[in-house]
Amino acid sequence: MVRWCLACLLLATLAAHHSTDFEVHRNWLAITHSLPVSQWYYEATSEWTLDYPPFFAWFEYGLSRVAKYFDKEMLVIQNLNHSSYPTILFQRLSVIFTDVLFIYAVRECCRCVNGKRGTKEPLENPQLVLSVLLLWNFGLLIVDHIHFQYNGFLFGFMLLSIARLFQKRHLEGAFLFAVLLHFKHINLYVAPAYGVYLLRSYCFTANNSDGSLRWGSFSFLRLVALGFIVCFVSALSLGPFIVWGQLPQVLSRLFPFKRGLCHAYWAPNFWALYNALDKALSVIGLKYKFLDPAKMPKAAMTGGLVQEFQHTVLPSVTPLATLTFTAISMLPSVFCLWFKPQGPRGFLRCLVLCALSSFMFGWHVHEKAVLLAILPLSLLAVERSRDASTYLVLSTTGHLSLFPLLFTAPELPIKILLMLLFTVYSFSSLKAIFRKEGPLLNWLETIYLIGLIPLEILCEIVMPFTTWIVKFPFLPLLLTSVYCAVGVTYAWLKLYISAFAGPPAVRRKKE
Structure with a gap:
């Protein structure tokens, strides 16, 4: 109810607003409604071509069956940037109503959390706190209901699959995740966590007393069952395109490696720090005449367009390099899940680390991908x-x-207020749950987070009203990305340290 109330409020106050992603999904509605399936992944009238897996395309097709009753003009492919009021209303309502799956998944996840029975303090009830942290998640709220996307029901699939694994309903969990992969392929990054956990906890029916595997207990039938689920879902999704010989075309849309290393807005990851260092070295090189200005690349790394560029001083990064870094950064968490199993919570920790590793080192990472780690981490928090x-x-x-x-x-003011409310609740509720265990943050973490306040004032209020910002339009984005990248990197390292430190002490119960 919290999420729906906030979404309806935003619908009423922001009905006239629409982002680039709004036009992306309007165009996908038009493509799936107006063209036969065999042409979906070839249509290129708009620059926003269909680049999600087939299940999401069918989802758009289903929405288009309803959209025609709001405004048929939105379903015409040639009507680029069509944004009538009925179109905006339908798009907003479609996000709100598809959140039903997300709300149900949150309910199931809350049942998997150990709650305090009989507590009279809402802030001390982990189940209630978790429900608010997920339903009222600031990032998901603004990305879906203001900026405009359909991440809510997609995260619903993920959270529901996690809940099913906690409930030892392994085949259901595997099925839900397989379906999710064919809705949004970015979830491939967390597939290693699912694969290793299902292989170890489901295909091996027994462990030794020390936690090691009993190789004689391996069930080939269970492995076949998992393989059948993956193949069945993949056949439903990709089968028609394989028959038509269109699989290479579909894959070329799903994995557009011709795009640059970074998205138009730098995601706060390792490559933001790498780019900033390259930028600083190039400025120093020009000042002291170590570099030739005529030979420097002209592509902007923080402009509004997606584009390729070459680094000036540091070695340029290729898609293969990012894939290698991502795989290497995931391996320790996957090995830990296999050799130091800690049940479903060990799987969840590995999932978060895989998501965060892909965010840190992936190719063309969108800043919104950080939610892939934040939302599952809420269950552990x-x-x-x-x-x-x-x-x-x-x-x-x-x-x-x-x-x-x-x-x-x-x-x-809207984003500041929503961020402030969510952050205050997060700190106060988690502090209340663990009030007997001392401060949650050390002095260094506290100082870093407080530093976000002057950063925001500088980038959002001071810089836009200064004349010299015209010469350095990239500076606010650069400062925000680099400063936030330090915090994300720190959280990634801290999470890895906790994973290898062994099972943390069980939270003290209220006496």
Whole structure:
């Protein structure tokens, strides 16, 4: 109810606003409604071509069956940037109503959390706190209901699959995740966590007393069952395109490696720090005449367009290099899940680390991808003080890095107010749960997070009113991305340290 009330409020106050992603999904509605399936992944009238897996395309097709009753003009492919009031109303309502799956998934996840029975303090009830952290998640709220996307029901699939694994309903969990992969392929990044956990906890029916595997207990039938689920879902999704010989075309849309290393807005990850260092070295090189200005690349790394560029001083990064870095950064968490199993919570920790590793080192990472780590981490944060500390750093930093998505003047007070309310609740509720275990943040983490306040004032209020910003339009984005990248990197390292430190102490129960 909290999420729906906030969404309806935003619908009423922001009905006239629409982002680039709004036009993306309007165009996909038109493509799936107006063309036969065999032409979906070839249509290129708009620059926003269909680049999600087939299940999402069918989802858009289903929406288009309803959209025609609001405004048929939105379903004409040639009507680029069509944004009538009925079109905006339908798009907004479609996001709100598809959140039903997300709300149900949150309910199931809350049942998997150890709650305090008989407590009279709402802020001390982990299940209630978790429900608010997920339903009222600031990042998901602004990305879906202001900026405009359909992440809510997609995260619903993920959270529901996690809940099913906690409930030892492994085949259901595997099925839901397989379906999710064919809705949005970015979830491939967390597939190693699912694969290793299902292989170890489901295909092996027994363990030794020390936690090691009993190789004689391996069930080939269970492995076949998992393989059948994956193949069945993949056949439903990709089968027609394989028959038509269109699989290479579909894959070329799903994995557009011709795009640059970074998205138009720098995601706060390792490559933001790498780019900033290259920028600083190039400025120093020009000042002291170590570099030739005529030979420097002209592409801007923080402009509004997606484009390729070459680094000036540091080695340029290729897609293969990012894939290698991502795989290497995931391996320790996957090995830990296999050799130091800690049940479903060990799987969840590995999932968060895989998501965060892909965010840190992936190719052309969108800043919104940080939610892939923040939302699952919420489940751990309400049960362990160590994870709560990491969550506060990651969520505060990651959410603030989304601010550049909302760049108009009317949106400034809205995003600040929503961010402030969510952050205050996160800190107060988690502090209440772990009040007997001391402060959640150390002095260094506290100083870093406080530093986000002057950063926001500088980038959102001071710089836009200075004349010299015309010469350095990239500076606000650069400062925001680099500062937030430090916090995300710190949270990633801290989460890895906690994973290898062994199972954390069980949260003390209220006496």
